[in-house]
Amino acid sequence: MTEQVIFYICSFIVLLAAAGVVLNVRNTVYSALSLVVAMLALAVLFILLHAEFIGVLQILVYAGAIVVLFLFVIMLLNLRGGDMGAESQPILKIVGTLLIVGAGAKLVTLFTGARGAWPEVGREFGTVREVGKILYTDYLLAFEIAGIFLLAGLVGAVVMGKQRID
Amino acid sequence: MIEPWQYQVVAALLFMIGVLGVLIRRNVIVMAMCIELMLNAANLSLVAFSRVWGNHDGQIFVFMVIVVAAVEVAVGLAIILRLVANRDSVNIEDTSLLKW
Numbered sequence: 001m002t003e004q005v006i007f008y009i010c011s012f013i014v015l016l017a018a019a020g021v022v023l024n025v026r027n028t029v030y031s032a033l034s035l036v037v038a039m040l041a042l043a044v045l046f047i048l049l050h051a052e053f054i055g056v057l058q059i060l061v062y063a064g065a066i067v068v069l070f071l072f073v074i075m076l077l078n079l080r081g082g083d084m085g086a087e088s089q090p091i092l093k094i095v096g097t098l099l100i101v102g103a104g105a106k107l108v109t110l111f112t113g114a115r116g117a118w119p120e121v122g123r124e125f126g127t128v129r130e131v132g133k134i135l136y137t138d139y140l141l142a143f144e145i146a147g148i149f150l151l152a153g154l155v156g157a158v159v160m161g162k163q164r165i166d
Numbered sequence: 167m168i169e170p171w172q173y174q175v176v177a178a179l180l181f182m183i184g185v186l187g188v189l190i191r192r193n194v195i196v197m198a199m200c201i202e203l204m205l206n207a208a209n210l211s212l213v214a215f216s217r218v219w220g221n222h223d224g225q226i227f228v229f230m231v232i233v234v235a236a237v238e239v240a241v242g243l244a245i246i247l248r249l250v251a252n253r254d255s256v257n258i259e260d261t262s263l264l265k266w
Contacts, residue, residue: 004167007172018184031199035199035202042209042210051217096186114170119218119219121217131226134223134226135229157244160245
């Protein structure tokens with residue numbers, strides 16, 4: 001019962017905050033703050049699915065690092081309401097919205113009532129210990145590649161962000 | 167009791183909101199945020215399926231998606247920073263040199 005209440009409230013918050021990111025045309029900072037709310041509510045959904053490690057990672061990386069990076073860039077660019085730039089043509093907006101509503105309705109009807117049940121999982125499911133065990137054995141190569149990838153991204157971001165490229 | 171398909175419906179709706187944002191908004195930064203929304207929708211779907219299957223592989227995929235998202239945002243925002251410094255506008259329509 002409690003689980004259901006939490007699920008419905010958090011799903012509602014996720015979708016509402018995501019809509020806030022898209023529909024807010026006045027200020028980009030509000031969009032970024034909406035994104036934080038969506039990420040936090042999503043982390044609650046992850047924890048509800050017994051993925052505690054991923055839930056904490058979601059808060060640390062998304063709400064803690066990625067959105068802060070967005071806010072840094074928005075404030076560095078010093079965007080004001082008037083500098084938001086022209087939005088797309090109304091006709092394109094209507095066509096895009098209709099397309100998405102159609103595709104979304106199709107997807108939702110596809111999933112609605114699909115069979116499937118939750119198997120019983122132990123209390124350890126989704127903890128750092130269990131995920132780490134698999135990460136450092138079966139997926140060790142992928143983990144190492146992810147580390148090199150992060151280093152490449154770091155170097156790339158520094159080079160791209162430099163004022164003058166020699 | 168919550169059924170597995172309910173999580174998939176939420177993930178599908180979240181993904182569609184992200185696609186909608188990329189289609190109707192022309193602000194580069196908001197479009198980057200909408201790409202994050204789509205990645206998160208995929209994450210929610212993967213975590214729900216990981217729970218349905220009762221193993222951790224889906225959660226490892228989500229871990230990798232989060233790593234890629236972090237790198238993508240760091241490099242993407244650096245590119246946006248250069249772009250805005252050159253074009254003096256965050257409107258994607260002003261960057262159409264390679265558009266047919």
